[in-house]
Amino acid sequence: MTNEEEPVQAFTPLEAGDPVRVGPYRIVGRLGSGGMGRVYLARSSGGRATAVKVVHDELAEDPSFRTRFRREVAAARRVTGPFTAPLVDADPDADVPWLATAHVPGLSLGAAVATHGVWPEQSVRALGSGLAEALEAIHRAHVVHRDLKPSNVLLAPDGPRVIDFGISVAADDTKMTTTGAVVGSPGYLPPEQLVGREVGPAGDVFALGALLAYAATGTGAFGGGPAYGVNYRVVHENPDLEGLPDGLEDVVTRCLAKDPRQRPAVPELIEELGRWEGADGARGTFTAGTWLPALVAADVTALRVAPLPEEAPTTTADADLPTVTVGTAPTAVVTARLGAPPERPSFAARLRGAARRRPTAVLAAAGSLVVLAVVAGLLLPRAFSGSSGSGNGTGSTGSPTAAAKQLAVRQQWSGDVDFWQPVVVGDKVVGSQDGLLKALYADSGEQAWTYDDPSASSFEGVSDGLVVASSEKGTIHGIDPAGGNQVWSVDAKAHTAPGTTFHLYTRVVVADGTVYVNAMYDLPEGSERNGTYAVSALDAATGRLKWTRAIEHTLSNALAVVDGVVYGGVREADGSYFHAWDADTGDQLWRYHASASPAYAGELTAITVSDGTVYFGDSRTVLHAVDARRGTKLWTYEPDDDGVEEWLEPLVVSDGVVYGGTGGATSDYEPGAVRAVAADSGRALWTEHTEREPELHGLLDGSVLFSTKAGTLHTADARTGASPAATRLSSGDPDATFEGGRVYFDGGDGRLHAGRISLTGR
Known part of the structure; x- marks a missing residue:
């Protein structure tokens, strides 16, 4: 069990401050509350009983949450099935969003x-x-629940109902990026989520196994107590299934496998568990008397026949305070002042937090080969004929194009580590595992060193032969890559203004002997604003502070440093702006007004600079081209596809074309697209839709290489977007890094793999 409040399905009277109407729905009682908001029992205008969830005020003030919420509502609308509570209405753009x-x-x-x-x-x-x-049903709609737990399963006479599929993720992602912590219910979160890996449908199977163990034993499969202890046991220890009936032990054990690939598929579970027989001998028939325990069935039946409160007359106890009579016995009289809520300090200063970082490919100089590997003997390559997307060009003649080539790979080694975001540094591969920064020899996979400070687990870059890492506490470390020894460390106090407290880094970039940091800072309690931001520059050789520039408004997480200029985004009161600052002094060079919509200004999410033009994408799917010297607009491009996606890092410019990926801000497991746009005009050239969010890895011999969070590698003809083949790499995000014709990536088996790839004619 968790310490969070369980939603009570028997409604309780309204309280002071509760709304009397949300959208077209009349609120008649309270059902409960959770991490995203309060849940009310309501009547539609036609009398239909609905559960209306109103998000918390602080989330409503967070544009990044609204973006996630809008996407998840769209995804949840696609979910239909007899054992889900369908979404019937929503307004993500209301002053206080609701569904x-x-x-x-x-x-x-x-x-x-x-x-x-x-x-x-x-x-x-x-x-x-x-x-x-x-x-x-949920997975068929390309949604991963990610928060299946006892309070999200409701029991009805005709079967269970899963609620909050995909919806609570918006709040959880917002909290996770703000605090840097794993958000969810201990004991039901799969191990891959706890160690920072992508969570796919197999994560929901893990939670299902934990739910079955809980229902059969009354306790969690990994014990109780503090969350950190439960989470540790989930990752490192076997489940405690004592008391579980023998007939359930096998299926629960398989569902709780540490390796997501070892868990049963959902159709397999339907077949295996669907052979149950009810108390009346009927197989698989859901009625209260056949599937529920007797005492539970009695409670559920009583709730089912409880009347819904009718419209009650309003009487006046005070001229200024209307009183609203709510509910059947027990009757409560609630007094609430109607109208706009009182003003409160804005939550906008905390909106981005520790933004979801997207592993960015290590791209060599222009024209170099960027490659991705397929592990021979681990996962069998699969090639598919025909385009997987919407490339709309024709094949070329002459040398083999992407449509006439095939991928070949030779595995070199696999190591007993599971790096998050591996990076090649000289002759070593550096990454983080179990909260420790480690290095392996690139040619053999043997461990070279482990950095002895467990707080510095986030690799940030390399400068003048030093590995730069950061810690959650704000300390920046310079590390000798030869032996993993500390050369220097600088506390966040070096760039924290008086009267503020360091909160977190939203981005760190190492360039030209300098460490540039985007950071958020807390203000003293009682301040008009909750937080503030700054961009700072530290000398990478010594850690000495060079300059810091305070940002009064909200600083986007994307940051780039090119040719002596720092580029970043700021969301201000009248919209979003793209800034250029002098890399040596922090002085502002220019400011470009990217969006004039304060309510939905969009966040800067991806930046690249080429031939005097800076290209940047935002969370509204708008790609901007700006003169890098003057900050003047050249063009903007916005896809005409349905829905809103954000541009993903990296953007790649080659031969007059800007290549970039777009995907959902809510979940890496939403569909996405790879897009090609003319660099001189912003004219759309082609779009290749992908089954999951894509990540570009560059160009190789006329082909665009990209992988997806579904674990597949694709090639697309750089001229037309035609993508005739896909190769399975992993069960999830391969998290690949490329250097010198070699690739290092996660094969989905908890191991780091190294190999070489080539693109050859057939």
Whole structure:
């Protein structure tokens, strides 16, 4: 169990400050609250019972949350299935965003087990069968729940219902990027999520296994106590399944496998768990008397027949304070001042937090080969004929094009590490594992060193032969790559203005012997604003502060330093701006007004500079081209596809074309696209849609190479976008790094792999 508040499905009276109407829905009672907001029982104008969730005020003030929320609402609308609570209405753009789902008059699984104890095996099998079908519907809509837990499973007479699929992720992602912490329910988060890896459908299977263990034993499969202890056991220890019926032990054990690839697929679970028989001997028939334990069934049935409160007359107890009578017995009279909420300090200063970092390919000089490997014998390559997207050109003649070439790979080694964001530094590969910065020899995979300060686990770059790393506490470290010894370290106090407290780095860039940091700082309690930002420059050889520039408004996480200029984005009161600062002094060179919409200004998400033009993409799917010397607009490009996506790093410019990927800000597992745009005019050349969010790796012999979060490598003809083949690399994000014709990547087996690749004619 977790310490979070369980939503109570039997409604309770409204309280002072609760709304009386949200959109077209009349609010009649409270159902509960959670990490994203408050949940109310409501009536539609036609009398339909709905559950309306109203997000917390601080999230409503966060534009990055609104972007995620808008995307997740769109994804949730696609989910349809008999064991999900469908989304029926939403308004992500309201002053306080809200959504409405069909009301399920049932107990949560957590409340049922806490009140009535453990379930018999057949009831647990029925529960698992319904939940597996719910997950199949959710995954079919390209949504990963990521927060399946007892409070998100409601029990109805005709089967369980999964709620909050994909919706709570917006709040969780916002909290995670703000605090840098893993957000979720201990014991139900899969190990890959706890160690910072991508979470796919197999993560939901892990949570399903944990739910089955909880229903059958009354305790979590990894014990209780502090979250850090539970999370440690999830990652490093076997589950405790004592008390689990023998008939369930095998399926639960497989669901809780540490390796996501070893967990059963959802269709397999539907087949295996769907063979349950109810108390009346009928197979797989969901009625209260056949699948639920008797005491739970009685409670659920009573809730199902409870009347929904009717419209109650309003009487006046005070001329200024209307009183609203709510509910059936017990009756409560709630007094609330209506109208706009009182003003409060803005939460905007905390909006970005530690932004989700996207591993950026290490690109060599122009014209160099950028390659990706397929592990022979680990995952079999699969080639598919035909385009996987919407490339709309024709094949070329002469030398083989992308449409007439094939990938070849030769594995060199695999190591017993699982690096996050590996980077090649000389003859070593550096990365973070289990919170420690480590280095392997690039030619053999043997361990070279481990940095002895566990706080400095985030690799930031290389300058003059020194590895630069940062810690959550704000300390910047200079490390000798030969032996992993510290050369210098500088505390965040060096660039923290008096009266502020360091909170976190949103981006660190190492360039030209200098470490440039985007940082957020807390202001004293009671201040008009909650936080402030600054861009600072540190000497990479000594750690000495060169300059710092305070940013009163919100600083985007994207940052680039090219030819003595620092480029970054700031969201101000009247919209978003793109800034250029002198890299030596921090003085502002120019400011470009990127968006004039204060309500939805967009965030700067990707930057590249080429031939005197700076190209930057934002979270509204707009690509801008600006004169790098004067800061004047050259052109903008916005795809005409449905939906809004953000531009992803890296942007690549080659032969007069800007290549970039776009994807969802909500989840890496949403569909995306690779796009080609004319560098001189912003004219769209082609778009190749991808099954999951893409990451570009550069150009190789007329082909654009890109991988996706689904674990596949693709080639696209650089002229037309035609993509005839895909090769399976991993069960998730391969997190690849490229250097000198060699690739280092995660094969999905918890190991780092190295290999070489070539693109040859057939």
